Amino acid sequence: MDLLEDKFEEIKEEALDRLKEIIKIPTENPPGLNYQKIVDKLDEILRDLGYKTEIFNPSEEELKRLVRFGEGDRPNLVGYIGNGGTKIAFNGHYDVVPAGSGWNVSPYSAVVKDGKLYGRGSADMKSGIIAGIYGVELLKRAKSFPSNLQVIQTFVPDEETVGNVNAGAHYLVEKGVLKRGKVDYVIFTEPTGSDNICYGHRGAIWAIVKIYGKKSHGGLPQLGVDAVKVSMKIIQELYNSVPEIVSKYNIIPEVSKRPSVLVGTVRCGSWMNTVADYCELSIVRRLIPEENLDEVRSKIINVIEKVTMDFKAKYDYDEFYSVETITSDVKNEIYEVMRRKIREVRQREPGLVLSPGTFDMRFTVKEGIPSINYGPGRIEQAHATDEYVEIKDFFDSIKVLSLTLLELSKTIK
Structure with missing residues (x-):
């Protein structure tokens, strides 16, 4: 942990700056604003950090089936790093609900105040996206990225408008990107709190x-x-x-x-x-x-x-x-590994919780892929006026995710 802690001090402001950048892009859904703009920005970030990237964009005919609310293209960004046989995917949605009125700060200015970063999407769930990216980057900077590991970053649209199908995570399951046998685990980073492990939803x-x-x-x-x-x-x-x-x-x-x-x-x-x-x-x-x-x-x-x-x-x-209520198998080893890492970083016993709102985990659980959710924001901040994420929670989540990847790579044969 000491080596990772030293490197974390070097990257934490970079991670925070990246988070501010993507909060400043209003990706409101419906209707689906600035989707290509944020995918371009995330693609730039991943490429700068050494990922190979690919974009999966549903055709017009596919969009008729997949999208009920909104209009325009629905690009999905997939980034690959590492060549190992252990394959762990991160998943985050880049769309946010409309900001609405009544804010005390501009919802897309990424204001920092009293240890909090304010903005629509700060909790739900752009902080989770950047936490996943920099959890990996921390290992790389510490020259500790396991040779037997491949990480797949998947950033998707249209989680907020739900649906039995959608143009985001469901589409990546359809296309075989998130497929049982091709991915060992999927880690979602929805805002259920830095002290909680979420294994499903109502x-x-x-x-x-x-x-x-x-x-x-x-x-x-x-x-x-x-x-x-x-x-x-x-x-x-x-x-x-x-x-x-x-x-x-x-x-x-x-x-x-x-x-x-x-x-x-x-x-x-x-x-x-x-x-x-x-x-x-x-x-x-x-x-x-x-x-x-x-x-x-x-x-x-x-x-x-x-x-x-x-x-x-x-x-x-x-x-x-x-x-129906969705639950993943908490007896899977990823849950025990993450429990230990939360204890190590947060110095407290993690909660094992269900989310009150549904999210894209339903698609990977139904696909049969072991899935887990761990994200820095608090669920009470999702969709709220003056939405914020605690900066310490954001930083700690990066550490937890990094340590989890490191230990998982040692336990999977």
């Missing part, structure tokens, strides 16, 4: 519900079928339908041990003096491991059917994303 259903009523004059609302009133009743019943149960699993933060539903958007009507004949609702239902996906879906649809029938309205239910 389940989820994302759906769009369209309510069809009947127009009438605002002075004669009794003659119409009010899609707003129908929607209000559906929303109330959906929120009431969530069971009051608490998971036995260690889901972080604590509030995420309960299932939840969110009606995130409501779009209704065409004019204030006309009864709305159309409303569109977006629903996100989060499942704890004790729940069953089919049962939860049935309950949602039953609520919608009953309310629309009572009001003599009609509906369409468009579920474009659903996933």
Whole structure:
């Protein structure tokens, strides 16, 4: 550790500067802004550090199948370093959710204040991307990069807009880049905290519900079928339908041990003096491991059917994303190695946790690749106004990842 610690002092400001550079590129999704710009920057960084790189860009026909929200190209950057038979992939998504208003700092200025780096994507998850790069670079600078190791950096779009398929990690699985037998482990660097090892995530259903009523004059609302009133009743019943149960699993933060539903958007009507004949609702239902996906879906649809029938309205239910709770095998040796390295760097016992939100780990777990998540940001900062990452957490994560790679290369035959 002493040799790595000495070299870390030499690279830490370089790593922080690289993180600031990519935070300053607004890669908001939807719609998918500046994707090529950030891929060009990350490609430049990897090439400067000695990687061979390749870009996987879905065709127009493939994009029609893979992308529901947004438009434009969806480039995936893959970088290779080392020629060993032990192959470990890092994965990070470069897209971020829209910054929105209300920030006390400019969301894309990468401001450092009181030991924190502020900016959209600082926690979720551009700090994770750079931590993965510099975890490898630390070994190289210390002349400790194992001869039996190959590291594959994979930087992908469209994690934030989810989907049963997407143009990012799913696409790399399809193309055989992240494939069982070709990759020994995948390390994700999503923001679940520098003291935690994450082995999966809760389940989820994302759906769009369209309510069809009947127009009438605002002075004669009794003659119409009010899609707003129908929607209000559906929303109330959906929120009431969530069971009051608490998971036995260690889901972080604590509030995420309960299932939840969110009606995130409501779009209704065409004019204030006309009864709305159309409303569109977006629903996100989060499942704890004790729940069953089919049962939860049935309950949602039953609520919608009953309310629309009572009001003599009609509906369409468009579920474009659903996933059961995903868990990786924590008995795999990568988990024990990383536990030891977190203890060594952070001087505390790491937590073994599930993430409250879904992420691209679902694709590699389903592919059968041993997968783990360890990232510097805190999940409470993801998507938040004035999002930040603690600089010490960012630095410590680089050390943990570097030491994990070093020890794994010694244990895998």
